[in-house]
Amino acid sequence: MQLHISTSDGVPIYLQIVNQIKYLAASERLAPGEELPAIRVLAEKLLVNPNTVARAYRELELAGIVEKRRTAGTYVSDQGSPLARRERIKILKDRIDSLLAEADQMNVSWEELTKLIEQRRTAMQPALKE
Amino acid sequence: MNAPYPSLAPPIVELHRVTRRFGATTALEDVSLTVPRGGVFGLIGGNGAGKTTLIKHVLGLLKPHAGAVRVFGLDPVEHPVGVLGRIGYLSEERDLPDWMRVNELMRYTQAFFPHWDPGYAEELREAFDLDPRAKIKSLSRGQRARCGLLAALAHRPELLVLDEPSSGLDPVVRRDILGAIIRTIADEGRTVLFSSHLLDEVERVADQVAIIHQGRILLTAPMEELKQTHRRVTLRLEQAVDAPPALVGAIACSGEGAEWTYICSGEGAQVRRAAEAIGAAVVGDDALTLDEIYVSRVQA
Numbered sequence: 291m292q293l294h295i296s297t298s299d300g301v302p303i304y305l306q307i308v309n310q311i312k313y314l315a316a317s318e319r320l321a322p323g324e325e326l327p328a329i330r331v332l333a334e335k336l337l338v339n340p341n342t343v344a345r346a347y348r349e350l351e352l353a354g355i356v357e358k359r360r361t362a363g364t365y366v367s368d369q370g371s372p373l374a375r376r377e378r379i380k381i382l383k384d385r386i387d388s389l390l391a392e393a394d395q396m397n398v399s400w401e402e403l404t405k406l407i408e409q410r411r412t413a414m415q416p417a418l419k420e
Numbered sequence: 421m422n423a424p425y426p427s428l429a430p431p432i433v434e435l436h437r438v439t440r441r442f443g444a445t446t447a448l449e450d451v452s453l454t455v456p457r458g459g460v461f462g463l464i465g466g467n468g469a470g471k472t473t474l475i476k477h478v479l480g481l482l483k484p485h486a487g488a489v490r491v492f493g494l495d496p497v498e499h500p501v502g503v504l505g506r507i508g509y510l511s512e513e514r515d516l517p518d519w520m521r522v523n524e525l526m527r528y529t530q531a532f533f534p535h536w537d538p539g540y541a542e543e544l545r546e547a548f549d550l551d552p553r554a555k556i557k558s559l560s561r562g563q564r565a566r567c568g569l570l571a572a573l574a575h576r577p578e579l580l581v582l583d584e585p586s587s588g589l590d591p592v593v594r595r596d597i598l599g600a601i602i603r604t605i606a607d608e609g610r611t612v613l614f615s616s617h618l619l620d621e622v623e624r625v626a627d628q629v630a631i632i633h634q635g636r637i638l639l640t641a642p643m644e645e646l647k648q649t650h651r652r653v654t655l656r657l658e659q660a661v662d663a664p665p666a667l668v669g670a671i672a673c674s675g676e677g678a679e680w681t682y683i684c685s686g687e688g689a690q691v692r693r694a695a696e697a698i699g700a701a702v703v704g705d706d707a708l709t710l711d712e713i714y715v716s717r718v719q720a
Contacts, residue, residue, distance in 0.1 A: 297620040300707035302647045330606045337598045338624045339460055340606045345644075 291320060291327065295336050303338050307346035308353075315355050315366050316378040326356060326364040353377065429457045430493060432579050432611045433478055438487035440473060447473040449635045451487070455613055455628075460605055462626030462643075463615040464714060470635040471615035472512065475583050478613065479509060492578070505533060508577035512584040514568040516556050522567060523552035526574070533575035541574035548596065562593040569600055580604050582614035586621060594621070601625050623710040633718050643710075650713045651688060654681045654704030655695050668694040672716045683708070683716040 293310045295303055314320040326332070329347060333340035347364055350356045355377060357367050393403045433455035440448040448470050455461045465471050476482040477489050480496025480503055489496060496503040516525060522545070530536040545552065548566035550559075559567060565585070572580060580601070586594045598621060604610050616622050622629065623643070630640040639646075657665070660677040667673075669686035681704070684691045688705070695702050708716075 295624070297623045297709060300647075300652075300709045300712070302644065302707065303624065304644075330602075333602050333606065334599055337595060337602065339627060340602060341459065341627055 293332075293336060295338060304342045304346040304349065307332075307336075307338075307343065308349050311346070311350055312353070312355055312377055313381065316381055320366045322366055322368045324366045326366065328363075431455055432457050432492065433461075433613060434488075434490040435474070435477065436488045436490075438474075438477060438484040438489060440477065440482060440484050446635050448477070448484075451632075451635070451637050453630055453637060453640065455611065457611055458605065458609050459627035460601060460612040460614070460625050461628045461630070462622040463613065463630050463632060464617065464619060464622055464710075465615070465632035466617060466718070469632045471632055472583055473635075474632065475581060475613070475615060478581060479504065479507065505535075506578045508572035508575065508580045510565075510568045510572045510582045510585055512587055514564055516564065516568055516571070518555075518557040520556050521552065522550050522554050522556065522559075525556060525567065525571065526552075529571045529574070536575045538574075540576065541570060544570045544574060562589055565589055565593055566596060569597060573600055573604070576607070576610075578610055580610070580612045580614075582612070584615055584617070586616060586618050598625055619709070619711045619714055629710070631714060631717055638717050646710070646713060647707060649685050649687070650708045650716075651684050651691065652681060652704070652706045652708055652712070653684050653691055653695070653702060654679060655700040656703045657698075657700050665698050665700070667691070667698070671720045679703070683712070 291311075291314065293307060295306055297303070311320065311326070320326075326347070327335070329340050329343045333343045336343070347356065351358060351364070354367055356364050358364055389403075393400075398406075431454045433453070435451055435453040438448055438451045439446070451470075451474065453474070463471050463474065473482065477484060478491055478496065480489075480491075480500050483497050491503045492506060494502050517528070520528065526541055526545070530538065530541070548563075548570060550563060550567055550570065554563075556564065556567060569585075572582075582597070582601070585597045589597070601612050601614065602625060604612050612625075614622075614626075626643050628640070628642050629646055631638045641649075653667075654675075655667075657678045657680070664673045664675060664680040664682070667682050667684065669684045669691055670682040671685055672683040673680055675681050682691075692702055
């Protein structure tokens with residue numbers, strides 16, 4: 291699991307960990323049932339406070355992205371769960387929101403935008419099938 | 421690590437209204453500070469802000485002219501043995517006896533600390549790639565820092581005190597130092613107090629932050645709270661003005677015409693309400709880095 295922590299854009303570190311693990315899980319680069327590194331191990335690898343990693347894991351657990359099993363270990367939840375699906379939809383919604391905002395700023399109309407999306411979809415078809 | 425933080429246990433370090441002068445210069449003025457057990461406390465400030473003077477009071481090397489210092493509940497000046505034996509300390513100068521060899525320093529330091537762990541010391545020596553036969557005088561800057569770190573860590577101190585540990589070091593040695601801080605608090609109940617002007621390091625590892633400037637503590641807060649309550653908010657006014665309208669919670673402001681950017685502290689909702697009240701639209705609202713928070717506080 292490769293995470294990248296940056297202190298140059300102001301986003302709290304626990305949130306960077308949460309967002310990146312959510313993204314990895316939603317894109318299935320973290321498979322359901324896969325074990326996450328222990329808090330201490332990840333803290334030493336990322337060089338961040340272990341309390342920060344613990345906070346991120348708690349948030350991920352609350353969001354249903356990961357689950358604690360027995361006393362030891364944190365595992366990626368089953369991605370078929372409604373919570374995981376909600377998470378994927380949320381990532382897409384964020385993307386769509388920024389796309390709509392940019393289209394608006396650039397004076398691209400809704401009709402033009404949908405046409406453009408259709409075009410891009412066709413153009414990407416071979417790639418998607420791969 | 422999973423225990424609640426800040427812990428309910430009595431604080432490790434307490435400074436109560438400490439004042440210290442050197443001749444006509446006031447190095448610390450009415451400084452109060454509480455370092456809770458079991459976390460990383462970051463002390464940030466520029467050169468000459470009073471960081472080292474404050475740390476020397478914690479170690480009992482300086483006596484306050486007014487106020488009181490307690491470490492593990494004891495006065496460190498009156499109980500040097502009871503206090504220093506439980507502290508691991510790395511100074512910015514890393515004053516080590518130059519004429520000793522690494523293995524001699526290890527034996528020598530061991531004599532001062534009843535809880536010295538020879539196995540752990542050896543483990544650290546190997547991890548830091550220190551030649552036991554090497555003269556300390558001959559060590560590079562980075563190896564010297566690692567040697568000092570070994571001496572500070574091998575008795576598994578309850579409190580690790582680091583004064584500008586990363587200053588002048590390359591990124592590889594800085595990683596070792598950050599790693600040592602993280603391992604120290606991951607072992608339950610232990611505490612780190614460190615001073616630094618490298619704010620990205622502080623942002624990574626500190627639970628709690630104090631900003632010291634010209635001998636005074638400007639602010640003490642949990643890192644999370646500090647990040648949550650400081651934002652950069654940009655407002656767009658209905659028409660251009662010459663001076664920015666006053667905004668509740670604003671620490672600093674820059675801009676021109678109809679667009680003004682404020683550094684604000686306080687609840688996000690409060691800032692938005694204040695903006696609405698003066699008929700302005702919030703067009704930007706971003707989190708700040710610790711660096712930006714520090715600069716805005718010191719310049720305010």
